[in-house]
Amino acid sequence: MGLDHPARAARAVRQRAGNGQPPTAADAHPGDALVPARDHLPLAELELERSAAVPGGVELLAAPERDADVMHRHLLAGDRLVAVADDEVVDSELEGNVAFGLLDDRPLHEDAPYMERISDHVWWLPPGPPDRPSLCAVVGERWTLALDAGSSRAHTRLFLDGVPTTPSVVVYTHSHWDHVFGGVEIGGLVVAHARTAEKLAELAQRDWNDDANVNEHIRLELPAPRTVEIAQADIVFDDAIDFDLGAVTVHVEHVGGDHCDDACVALVEPDGILFVGDALSASPEEVLTTGKALPLYDRILGFRATHYVEGHHPAVETRSELEALLVKARDAANGVVVAGDGDSEYFANAFAV
Numbered sequence: 001m002g003l004d005h006p007a008r009a010a011r012a013v014r015q016r017a018g019n020g021q022p023p024t025a026a027d028a029h030p031g032d033a034l035v036p037a038r039d040h041l042p043l044a045e046l047e048l049e050r051s052a053a054v055p056g057g058v059e060l061l062a063a064p065e066r067d068a069d070v071m072h073r074h075l076l077a078g079d080r081l082v083a084v085a086d087d088e089v090v091d092s093e094l095e096g097n098v099a100f101g102l103l104d105d106r107p108l109h110e111d112a113p114y115m116e117r118i119s120d121h122v123w124w125l126p127p128g129p130p131d132r133p134s135l136c137a138v139v140g141e142r143w144t145l146a147l148d149a150g151s152s153r154a155h156t157r158l159f160l161d162g163v164p165t166t167p168s169v170v171v172y173t174h175s176h177w178d179h180v181f182g183g184v185e186i187g188g189l190v191v192a193h194a195r196t197a198e199k200l201a202e203l204a205q206r207d208w209n210d211d212a213n214v215n216e217h218i219r220l221e222l223p224a225p226r227t228v229e230i231a232q233a234d235i236v237f238d239d240a241i242d243f244d245l246g247a248v249t250v251h252v253e254h255v256g257g258d259h260c261d262d263a264c265v266a267l268v269e270p271d272g273i274l275f276v277g278d279a280l281s282a283s284p285e286e287v288l289t290t291g292k293a294l295p296l297y298d299r300i301l302g303f304r305a306t307h308y309v310e311g312h313h314p315a316v317e318t319r320s321e322l323e324a325l326l327v328k329a330r331d332a333a334n335g336v337v338v339a340g341d342g343d344s345e346y347f348a349n350a351f352a353v
């Protein structure tokens with residue numbers, strides 16, 4: 001399978017074309033014991049040994065300030081973030097705070113040209129051409145975490161200009177180029193599933209100036225001669241990893257699927273937002289299989305979410321909207337197709353291949 005293919009939203013209609021701008025448009029349990037200090041790895045060790053597996057609990061020391069001259073973008077010295085892997089949860093009990101200001105609230109709609117604050121803790125940059133996916137920042141009282149990194153430094157700078165504090169950590173939902181090329185611009189720690197980490201190493205070895213091996217979307221995003229830097233994983237997990245950012249937690253879980261075997265989703269609580277990435281999308285060949293897709297639908301709806309952000313859909317969906325979409329998908333998988341319904345016909349074609 002190619003590493004540079006474009007992704008589609010999990011429905012008939014993709015993001016709308018535009019003028020190069022964005023489209024107009026887990027729980028932390030207080031009673032849990034802290035991971036002993038001896039199980040914590042300092043940031044210096046993680047930087048010396050890339051792709052280090054998470055040993056139950058990892059203490060991440062604050063990185064140097066990136067943007068001292070930009071208002072609301074600084075972490076107080078001494079702040080720390082506690083991350084835990086494979087369904088373990090840690091109550092951080094950390095002191096310190098993040099000084100940040102809230103952006104003006106804007107209505108949630110498809111025609112907003114800017115970053116939108118879609119919940120108490122989540123900021124969302126909608127997808128845009130040529131193949132830029134959704135990016136989210138989860139802003140806690142102590143730390144900010146990015147969900148996916150963007151398709152280029154320029155895309156990521158647009159994202160960073162809209163968030164109230166610079167993320168210190170970025171979680172990749174999978175390894176496809178449009179979600180990871182901007183990771184170096186964030187400059188924080190990179191967290192990825194083990195399969196994603198392996199594929200990042202492959203991406204770093206690829207000749208991205210060989211136009212015979214890159215798609216049109218990459219050529220548009222990064223005209224030749226292009227410099228591509230792939231930020232490798234600092235923290236690698238197998239099944240799941242949790243982050244306590246201060247008043248908000250992020251649970252990241254590997255789910256797989258037809259689109260790619262390393263797909264992960266992220267549940268933000270108490271906001272009730274599930275960042276789906278491209279997990280629900282078909283394969284690069286536009287194929288869905290009942291063996292992978294139908295169990296994945298159940299798994300996605302099993303998360304305690306009320307709203308969903310997909311990688312290439314230009315609107316935040318409610319639970320009822322996603323449920324209705326997945327009913328069409330299930331019906332199509334069983335041969336029930338509604339003539340003239342674009343979603344139904346799309347799913348029928350995807351399952352029939």
